[in-house]
Amino acid sequence: MKNLLIVLTFLVVTACQPEKKTGITIHLNSIGFLPSAKKTASIVGEVKSFVLKREDDHAVVFKGETTVPVLQQDVDQHVCLADFSSFTEEGKYYLETQDGSRSVSVEISPTVYHDAFYTSMRAFYLWRCGTAVEGEHNGQIFSHGPCHLHDGYDDFTGNPGQWRDGTGGWHDAGDYGKYTVNAGITLGMLFLAWDQFQPQLEQFPLNLPETAPGFPDYLKELKWETDWLFSMQYPDGSGRVSHKLTRLNFAPFIAADADTARRYFTEWSSAATASFTGMMAQAARYFQPYDADYAQKCLDAALLSYDFLQKNPEYKRFEQGDFKTGGYQSPDEDDRLWAAAELWETTDESKYLTDFEERAAAMDCQVDEDWDWADVSNLAMFTYALSEKEGKTPEVSEKITQNIVTVANEITEKGRQDVYGRPLGGRYYWGCNGTVARQAINLQVANRLSPNPAYRQTALDAISHLLGRNYYNRSFVTGLGISPAMHPHDRRSGADELTDPWPGYLVGGGHSATGWNDLEEDYATNEIAINWQGALVYALAGFLADE
Known part of the structure; x- marks a missing residue:
């Protein structure tokens, strides 16, 4: 399976190291998004689905499909998008792809910035x-x-x-x-x-x-x-x-x-x-x-x-x-x-x-x-x-x-x-x-x-x-x-x-x-x-x- 790179739209106050599983590298921060804002991850590679899980009990709170990968010439990468904008409940979560690779936790909060x-x-x-x-x-x-x-x-x-x-x-x-x-x-x-x-x-x-x-x-x-x-x-x-x-x-x-x-x-x-x-x-x-x-x-x-x-x-x-x-x-x-x-x-x-x-x-x-x-x-x-x-x-x-x-x-x-x-x-x-x-x-x-x-x-x-x-x-x-x-x-x-x-x-x-x-x-x-x-x-x- 190709290596995947997931990059989320978010903030963090401390540097975090990416988790590595089965050759897939996921880079996330540990804060997240405004509740009403668009929540999008850019994924390098062929990823078809993802889930969002609650941090404390690992329950799945959102399931989604990615877009078709697009080639962007200046970075020479095929990138697809994962969008979970409709999920607005405040709390801490992590993203997981269909192969089991997961991110660090991210937070949804009105004070995230x-x-x-x-x-x-x-x-x-x-x-x-x-x-x-x-x-x-x-x-x-x-x-x-x-x-x-x-x-x-x-x-x-x-x-x-x-x-x-x-x-x-x-x-x-x-x-x-x-x-x-x-x-x-x-x-x-x-x-x-x-x-x-x-x-x-x-x-x-x-x-x-x-x-x-x-x-x-x-x-x-x-x-x-x-x-x-x-x-x-x-x-x-x-x-x-x-x-x-x-x-x-x-x-x-x-x-x-x-x-x-x-x-x-x-x-x-x-x-x-x-x-x-x-x-x-x-x-x-x-x-x-x-x-x-x-x-x-x-x-x-x-x-x-x-x-x-x-x-x-x-x-x-x-x-x-x-x-x-x-x-x-x-x-x-x-x-x-x-x-x-x-x-x-x-x-x-x-x-x-x-x-x-x-x-x-x-x-x-x-x-x-x-x-x-x-x-x-x-x-x-x-x-x-x-x-x-x-x-x-x-x-x-x-x-x-x-x-x-x-x-x-x-x-x-x-x-x-x-x-x-x-x-x-x-x-x-x-x-x-x-x-x-x-x-x-x-x-x-x-x-x-x-x-x-x-x-x-x-x-x-x-x-x-x-x-x-x-x-x-x-x-x-x-x-x-x-x-x-x-x-x-x-x-x-x-x-x-x-x-x-x-x-x-x-x-x-x-x-x-x-x-x-x-x-x-x-x-x-x-x-x-x-x-x-x-x-x-x-x-x-x-x-x-x-x-």
């Missing part, structure tokens, strides 16, 4: 710069002492040898740099999650240090980043914003608190300045109920940078010069569009609406299914489309909404055609796992505008793909899911003496359907980054006990 969300969102806390951090996962303690307390020097902003306070914020990725543009898309997604899923997030405990009294834990973590962002705005009152704060080259694989090389504020860029404006306009809106004075400070900073951009409409590219750290260089049209959208939503002033609509029309109101830090125009389109404020131009509003729904339909169809439910289709590149997670944003926004259960199910399929339902039968998130990534390109994980990596982080993914390498040195496929992490947190936030 809670532990994964907690770990993935806490990953931002563990990324904090300028302070000591400590977290426990699966009985192991992950920690480092206060780091990068001398951020940063102004040699590249016209004041050689002078220091000013740039401590705080999040480390950007597997390195210890801090980058304004990548902070933009990250906070943009995280604030949007708050906007859409506030009832679930507001009461969700993250067990964070008390760094923002009166703030819900979720916003408390976001404020840690905005506190740092103020330092990136030039202190001369111009409104310009430094592109990044890093050392000249990447640190070796040492602990964060052992990285003592001098770090510098870089010169400004128009993309960073516009992205800063969008972030701070959002922060002003969402922080206002918890600290009105701080929210006003955010808004004042956003307005200062926006006014500078209006007076300086030309694109100012960031030039690396002496730096070898991440460039994050991109045009600024999308960032300026986003800045206008967020300021309109925060202030309700018509000049920002006019600015946005003129820019959106020039872009033909385009909405993308494949997007990242280099083009955040989707964030602007989503804010505008979801806004309940008056004054929108009907033609612009209708076209943006139509484009959002059209793209969501395309994403849904691609997910349906993929044997592992991957909604990005056959595209693979640096950070593509982040895009898979980010497609949940397209789908959830479309579902708000034009409700369709298929959108939410496709978002669940994207999550499932990242957490084990994939060619590798492994989770792309450290510490979560089946056989999770163990060797991310992450200096903290590489520098400590623990076997397990720091938990909750999404790795970038392969540049082909079979090209992922779980190797620390393979930064192209196995690095971690805040822009991918923010997408994962958003995706999980949409399914927190919402039944």
Whole structure:
């Protein structure tokens, strides 16, 4: 009989080893599914039937037949599907094929995503710069002492040898740099999650240090980043914003608190300045109920940078010069569009609406299914489309909404055609796992505008793909899911003496359907980054006990 591989759509908080029987390998996790969600296993091989059994008494609770195997060229596999979606009773179960091979137990529960969300969102806390951090996962303690307390020097902003306070914020990725543009898309997604899923997030405990009294834990973590962002705005009152704060080259694989090389504020860029404006306009809106004075400070900073951009409409590219750290260089049209959208939503002033609509029309109101830090125009389109404020131009509003729904339909169809439910289709590149997670944003926004259960199910399929339902039968998130990534390109994980990596982080993914390498040195496929992490947190936030 041919070897079989079963991959379920589910989550887990600990890695589990597959059971082996009669030459058949079954890879499952130990948590499961939302009760009302689609429950599908992808099976490599010729399996005709399966049963679902209750864990405690081994009683058969569901019987099913698989679909006819389909050949998917990019993975070169014949895959059939086992569907037990109609079974909704909460509890723990395992899947068994007709030859007697069985899985580890899986759980059906409305809170099945809670532990994964907690770990993935806490990953931002563990990324904090300028302070000591400590977290426990699966009985192991992950920690480092206060780091990068001398951020940063102004040699590249016209004041050689002078220091000013740039401590705080999040480390950007597997390195210890801090980058304004990548902070933009990250906070943009995280604030949007708050906007859409506030009832679930507001009461969700993250067990964070008390760094923002009166703030819900979720916003408390976001404020840690905005506190740092103020330092990136030039202190001369111009409104310009430094592109990044890093050392000249990447640190070796040492602990964060052992990285003592001098770090510098870089010169400004128009993309960073516009992205800063969008972030701070959002922060002003969402922080206002918890600290009105701080929210006003955010808004004042956003307005200062926006006014500078209006007076300086030309694109100012960031030039690396002496730096070898991440460039994050991109045009600024999308960032300026986003800045206008967020300021309109925060202030309700018509000049920002006019600015946005003129820019959106020039872009033909385009909405993308494949997007990242280099083009955040989707964030602007989503804010505008979801806004309940008056004054929108009907033609612009209708076209943006139509484009959002059209793209969501395309994403849904691609997910349906993929044997592992991957909604990005056959595209693979640096950070593509982040895009898979980010497609949940397209789908959830479309579902708000034009409700369709298929959108939410496709978002669940994207999550499932990242957490084990994939060619590798492994989770792309450290510490979560089946056989999770163990060797991310992450200096903290590489520098400590623990076997397990720091938990909750999404790795970038392969540049082909079979090209992922779980190797620390393979930064192209196995690095971690805040822009991918923010997408994962958003995706999980949409399914927190919402039944």
